[in-house]
Amino acid sequence: xxxxxxxxxxxxxxxxxxxxxxxxxxxxxxxxxxxxxxxxxxxxxxxxxxxxxxxxxxxxxxxxxxxxxxxxxxxxxxxxxxxxxxxxxxxxxxxxxxxxxxxxxxxxxxxxxxxxxxxxxxxxxxxxxxxxxxxxxxxxxxxxxxxxxxxxxxxxxxxxxxxxxxxxxxxxxxxxxxxxxxxxxxxxxxxxxxxxxxxxxxxxxxxxxxxxxxxxxxxxxxxxxxxxxxxxxxxxxxxxxxxxxxxxxxxxxxxxxxxxxxxxxx
Amino acid sequence: xxxxxxxxxxxxxxxxxxxxxxxxxxxxxxxxxxxxxxxxxxxxxxxxxxxxxxxxxxxxxxxxxxxxxxxxxxxxxxxxxxxxxxxxxxxxxxxxxxxxxxxxxxxxxxxxxxxxxxxxxxxxxxxxxxxxxxxxxxxxxxxxxxxxxxxxxxxxxxxxxxxxxxxxxxxxxxxxxxxxxxxxxxxxxxxxxxxxxxxxxxxxxxxxxxxxxxxxxxxxxxxxxxxxxxxxxxxxxxxxxxxxxxxxxxxxxxxxxxxxxxxxxxxxxxxxxxxxxxxxxxxxxxxxxxxxxxxxxxxxxxxxxxxxxxxxxxxxxxxxxxxxxxxxxxxxxxxxxxxxxxxxxxxxxxxxxxxxxxxxxxxxxxxxxxxxxxxxxxxxxxxxxxxxxxxxxxxxxxxxxxxxxxxxxxxxxxxxxxxxxxxxxxxxxxxxxxxxxxxxxxxxxxxxxxxxxxxxxxxxxxxxxxxxxxxxxxxxxxxxxxxxxxxxxxxxxxxxxxxxxxxxxxxxxxxxxxxxxxxxxxxxxxxxxxxxxxxxxxxxxxxxxxxxxxxxxxxxxxxxxxxxxxxxxxxxxxxxxxxxxxxxxxxxxxxxxxxxxxxxxxxxxxxxxxxxxxxxxxxxxxxxxxxxxxxxxxxxxxxxxxxxxxxxxxxxxxxxxxxxxxxxxxxxxxxxxxxxxxxxxxxxxxxxxxxxxxxxxxxxxxxxxxxxxx
Numbered sequence: 001x002x003x004x005x006x007x008x009x010x011x012x013x014x015x016x017x018x019x020x021x022x023x024x025x026x027x028x029x030x031x032x033x034x035x036x037x038x039x040x041x042x043x044x045x046x047x048x049x050x051x052x053x054x055x056x057x058x059x060x061x062x063x064x065x066x067x068x069x070x071x072x073x074x075x076x077x078x079x080x081x082x083x084x085x086x087x088x089x090x091x092x093x094x095x096x097x098x099x100x101x102x103x104x105x106x107x108x109x110x111x112x113x114x115x116x117x118x119x120x121x122x123x124x125x126x127x128x129x130x131x132x133x134x135x136x137x138x139x140x141x142x143x144x145x146x147x148x149x150x151x152x153x154x155x156x157x158x159x160x161x162x163x164x165x166x167x168x169x170x171x172x173x174x175x176x177x178x179x180x181x182x183x184x185x186x187x188x189x190x191x192x193x194x195x196x197x198x199x200x201x202x203x204x205x206x207x208x209x210x211x212x213x214x215x216x217x218x219x220x221x222x223x224x225x226x227x228x229x230x231x232x233x234x235x236x237x238x239x240x241x242x243x244x245x246x247x248x249x250x251x252x253x254x255x256x257x258x259x260x261x262x263x264x265x266x
Numbered sequence: 267x268x269x270x271x272x273x274x275x276x277x278x279x280x281x282x283x284x285x286x287x288x289x290x291x292x293x294x295x296x297x298x299x300x301x302x303x304x305x306x307x308x309x310x311x312x313x314x315x316x317x318x319x320x321x322x323x324x325x326x327x328x329x330x331x332x333x334x335x336x337x338x339x340x341x342x343x344x345x346x347x348x349x350x351x352x353x354x355x356x357x358x359x360x361x362x363x364x365x366x367x368x369x370x371x372x373x374x375x376x377x378x379x380x381x382x383x384x385x386x387x388x389x390x391x392x393x394x395x396x397x398x399x400x401x402x403x404x405x406x407x408x409x410x411x412x413x414x415x416x417x418x419x420x421x422x423x424x425x426x427x428x429x430x431x432x433x434x435x436x437x438x439x440x441x442x443x444x445x446x447x448x449x450x451x452x453x454x455x456x457x458x459x460x461x462x463x464x465x466x467x468x469x470x471x472x473x474x475x476x477x478x479x480x481x482x483x484x485x486x487x488x489x490x491x492x493x494x495x496x497x498x499x500x501x502x503x504x505x506x507x508x509x510x511x512x513x514x515x516x517x518x519x520x521x522x523x524x525x526x527x528x529x530x531x532x533x534x535x536x537x538x539x540x541x542x543x544x545x546x547x548x549x550x551x552x553x554x555x556x557x558x559x560x561x562x563x564x565x566x567x568x569x570x571x572x573x574x575x576x577x578x579x580x581x582x583x584x585x586x587x588x589x590x591x592x593x594x595x596x597x598x599x600x601x602x603x604x605x606x607x608x609x610x611x612x613x614x615x616x617x618x619x620x621x622x623x624x625x626x627x628x629x630x631x632x633x634x635x636x637x638x639x640x641x642x643x644x645x646x647x648x649x650x651x652x653x654x655x656x657x658x659x660x661x662x663x664x665x666x667x668x669x670x671x672x673x674x675x676x677x678x679x680x681x682x683x684x685x686x687x688x689x690x691x692x693x694x695x696x697x698x699x700x701x702x703x704x705x706x707x708x709x710x711x712x713x714x715x716x717x718x719x720x721x722x723x724x725x726x727x728x729x730x731x732x733x734x735x736x737x738x739x740x741x742x743x744x745x746x747x748x749x750x751x752x753x754x755x756x757x758x759x760x761x762x763x764x765x766x767x768x769x770x771x772x773x774x775x776x777x778x779x780x781x782x783x784x785x786x787x788x789x790x791x792x793x794x795x796x797x798x799x800x801x802x803x804x805x806x807x808x809x810x811x812x813x814x815x816x817x818x819x820x821x822x823x824x825x826x827x828x829x830x831x832x833x834x835x836x837x838x839x840x841x842x843x844x845x846x847x848x849x850x851x852x853x854x855x856x857x858x859x860x861x862x863x864x865x866x867x868x869x870x871x872x873x874x875x876x877x878x879x880x881x882x883x884x885x886x887x888x889x890x891x892x893x894x895x896x897x898x899x900x901x902x903x904x905x906x907x908x909x910x911x912x913x914x915x916x917x918x919x920x921x922x923x924x925x926x927x928x929x930x931x932x933x934x935x936x937x938x939x940x941x942x943x944x945x946x947x948x949x950x951x952x953x954x955x956x957x958x959x960x961x962x963x964x965x966x967x968x969x970x971x972x973x974x975x976x
Contacts, residue, residue: 172535182498183549189494215516218481224544232537234491238407239449241298249491
C-alpha cells in the first residue's frame with residue numbers, strides 16, 4: 001500500500017454523521033481513531049490539521065484531499081478546473097460560502113423561471129435548505145428533511161438538483177460523487193440543471209491522483225456503491241454528428257467552488 | 267471457388283452496388299467517420315504522453331487477458347459478496363435464456379436498454395421482443411436504429427449512416443404527426459418519451475465497458491447519461507458483458523478509460539462514467555435494487571486459446587478503426603460488418619458468429635494498415651483479417667482474379683521484358699476489354715508504363731562510392747516501371763556519402779497478403795529477410811523508397827516470421843526520408859537548395875502506419891520546397907492491386923474511396939503532386955489528371971539542375 005492510500009485507509013476510520021461537519025482538529029488526531037503514530041503518516045496528513053470543512057459524503061467517509069496542496073498549487077488547480085469545466089460547456093463559479101452558493105442557485109433558478117429544487121443527502125447540500133428556502137421563492141426538497149415518497153415525487157418534477165462532490169479533478173474537469181442511495185444519484189441525473197458544490201479540500205489535480213480514492217471507495221465498502229464521474233452535462237451527437245445537450249439528464253452543469261475554508265487560512 | 271463462396275461473393279457485390287449508389291448515406295457516413303478520426307487526432311495532439319498512455323493501455327489489456335482466470339474468480343467473488351447475482355453463459359442462446367428467465371421470474375413487462383455491442387451480439391432486444399416484452403433502447407442513436415428496424419452501422423455511433431431528414435421521417439412516423447427536421451426538436455421529443463420509459467421500467471439492461479476484479483464493480487462510459495438512468499431507476503438491472511472485459515484494478519481502468527475516450531470520441535473524458543456494484547437503495551421504495559451480471563463466453567475462450575487471435579480480445583470498442591477505414595467510410599457497418607462492424611469486426615465475427623459470416627465481408631479490407639495505427643491498444647487487425655481471408659479461401663477456394671494478382675510479380679516481369687510492346691498493347695481498348703473479360707482487370711484503369719531498361723540492369727554497371735554503407739530494397743515499381751525513382755534514391759544517397767549496394771531480393775509480397783494468401787507473402791518475407799539480414803551483418807542500413815516495402819520490412823515481416831533475424835532487419839530498415847532526417851539530425855545532410863514550383867503532398871497509408879507522420883514532408887521543407895499536405899487521413903483507395911480489379915470488385919470501390927482526395931487536391935489549384943507511393947501515384951494521376959512525382963525524384967531533379975548544395 002502506498003503512503004497516499006495509507007492516509008486514505010486511516011481517514012476511512014473516521015465516523016461520519018452530520019454533526020461532524022465542523023469537527024475541530026483535535027478530533028481528527030484523537031487516539032480513539034487509531035491513527036498511525038509514525039512520522040510518515042503524520043506528515044502526509046498535514047492538510048487535515050488545518051481548520052477546514054471536511055466534506056462528508058453520504059457513504060460515511062471523510063475526504064480530506066489526496067495529498068497536501070500548497071495554496072499556490074491550489075490556485076493552479078482551481079484555474080485548470082475552471083478552464084476544463086467551461087471548455088466542456090459547464091459553468092464554473094467561485095463562491096465565498098454556502099450563502100454565496102445559495103444566492104448563485106437563487107439567481108440561476110430565477111433566470112430559468114425554475115420553481116422546484118431538490119437537494120442531495122450529503123451534508124453540504126443539506127445545509128443549503130434553510131438558505132434557499134428562506135425567501136419562499138422556491139419549493140425546496142431536501143433528502144435529509146423529507147420522506148422517501150416526497151423526495152421521489154420532487155425528483156420527478158424538480159428543475160434544479162443540488163449535490164456536493166467528493167472530489168473534483170482539475171485535469172479533466174471531473175466531479176466524483178459516490179453514493180449507495182439512488183435518490184442522491186438521481187438528483188444529479190433527472191433535473192435539467194445540476195449544481196455541484198465543491199469544497200477546496202476536494203480538489204485534486206489529476207485523474208490518476210483520484211485513482212486510490214475511487215479504488216478504495218468501492219473496494220473497502222461492503223455492499224452496494226455507485227460512483228459517478230461527471231465531467232459535463234448530458235449530450236449526444238447521434239444525429240448527423242451535431243452536438244445536442246440534455247438528451248436524457250442535465251442540460252446544464254454548474255460547479256461552485258466553496259472558498260470559505262481557504263479564506264480561513266487553508 | 268466453390269458454390270457457397272461464389273454465392274457469398276455475389277451477395278457482397280450486390281451490397282457494394284447498393285452502398286455505392288446510396289449517395290445520401292455515403293455523405294452522412296463520410297462526415298461522421300472523418301469527423302471521428304480528426305477529433306481523435308486533435309485530442310491526441312493536445313494530450314501529453316500519448317505514447318506512454320497507449321503502451322500502458324496495451325500492456326494492461328495484455329496482462330488482463332493473460333491473467334484472466336485469476337481476475338475472473340476475483341471478480342465473481344467480490345461481486346457476489348456485495349450482493350450481485352452473477353451468471354455465466356457459455357454461448358449466446360444460454361445468455362438470452364438467462365436474461366429472459368430473470369425478467370420472467372420478476373414478471374417484468376417494460377425493459378429499458380442502454381447501448382451494448384454484446385447485446386447486439388446476442389440479438390438480445392429481438393429475442394426479448396419475441397418473448398412479448400416491451401424493450402426500449404435509450405441511447406438516442408440506438409433508439410433511431412431500433413425504430414428503423416436496423417442494426418447499428420458503427421461501433422459507437424449506431425445511426426452514423428442516417429441523415430437528419432431520414433431520422434425526422436422515422437420519428438414523424440412513430441408519433442403519427444409531422445415534426446420539423448431539427449436535431450434539437452427530435453432530441454427533445456426523444457427525451458420526453460424516454461423519460462416516461464425510464465420511470466416506468468421494470469428492468470434495465472446494460473453492457474459494461476470494464477469489469478474490475480479487485481472490487482467486483484462494472485464501469486459504464488456514456489455521454490448521454492442514459493446508462494445512469496437505466497441503472498438507477500428500475501428495480502432490477504442486468505449487465506451483460508463478455509468476460510474479456512474483466513481487468514484487474516481501478517487504476518488500470520482509469521488508464522484504459524483515457525485511451526478509450528481519446529480514441530473513441532476525441533475527448534479527455536466523456537460526460538459520464540458510472541462505476542457501480544451491488545444494488546443501491548431505490549429512490550422509489552428504499553429497497554435494495556436487484557443487480558445481475560451475465561458474463562458471456564460465446565467464442566471468447568476459443569479466441570483466447572488462439573495465439574494469433576488472442577489480441578483481438580484487447581479491443582476497447584472505441585470505434586477508431588471504423589472511422590479511419592477507407593472502405594468503411596463508403597459503406598458503413600451494414601456492409602462492412604456482420605454484427606461487430608469495421609476492421610475489428612472481422613476477427614470478432616470469426617469467433618462470435620459463423621466464420622463464413624466474417625469471410626464474406628473481409629474482402630472489403632484493402633490492407634492499408636491504418637486500423638492498427640489508430641488502435642489504442644495496437645491490435646494487429648490487418649494480420650487478423652488476412653488470416654480470416656486465408657481460412658476462408660482454405661474452405662471455399664480463391665477467386666481467380668485474386669490468384670492472378672497474388673502473382674503480380676511474374677506478370678510485371680513479363681510486361682517489362684516485352685516492353686514497349688506491353689505498353690502499346692495495354693493502351694488498346696480492344697486488348698483491355700479482352701483482359702477485363704478473361705482476367706477481370708478493369709479496362710478503365712490505366713497501367714503504369716513498363717520498361718525493359720530496369721533499375722537493376724542500370725545498377726549493375728553503376729559505380730558509386732561513399733563511406734556509409736546502405737543496402738537498397740527497391741521493390742517492383744521502382745525497378746521495372748519507373749527506374750528514375752531508383753536512380754534518384756541512389757543519387758541522393760551518394761550525394762550524402764553513402765555507398766549503395768543491392769542485395770538479392772524479390773517484391774514485397776504485399777498484394778498476396780491483401781487477398782489472404784499469407785503463405786506467398788511469408789515466402790517473400792523469408793527470402794527478403796534472409797538476404798537483407800546478411801547485408802545488415804555486413805554493416806549496411808536498409809533503405810526503401812516504396813512505403814509498402816518499408817511497411818513490410820518494419821512491420822509485417824517481423825510479425826509474419828516472428829524471428830530475431832526479421833526483428834534485426836526491421837530495426838535497421840528505413841524509409842529513405844527517415845534516413846535522410848537522421849543525417850540531418852547529425853548535421854550531415856546535403857540537400858539541393860533551389861526554388862521549385864509549389865506542390866501538394868499526399869501521405870501514403872503505409873508511411874503513416876510506420877512513422878505516424880511524413881518524413882518526406884520534413885525533408886522537402888528542409889530543402890525549402892513549398893509543399894502543402896492535403897487534408898486527408900485515409901487511404902487513396904488504390905490499395906496495391908485492388909484498384910485494378912474490375913467493376914464492383916475493385917475499380918469502382920477504389921474510385922469512390924479516392925473521390926474526396928481527388929476533390930481536395932483539385933481545389934488546391936496546384937499543378938504538381940508529390941507522394942512516395944507508386945500506387946497512390948497511379949490513383950491520383952488517374953483521378954485528377956495531374957502530374958504526380960516521387961519526392962526523391964523531385965529532389966534529385968532539383969539537384970541535377972545545377973543547384974547550390976547546402
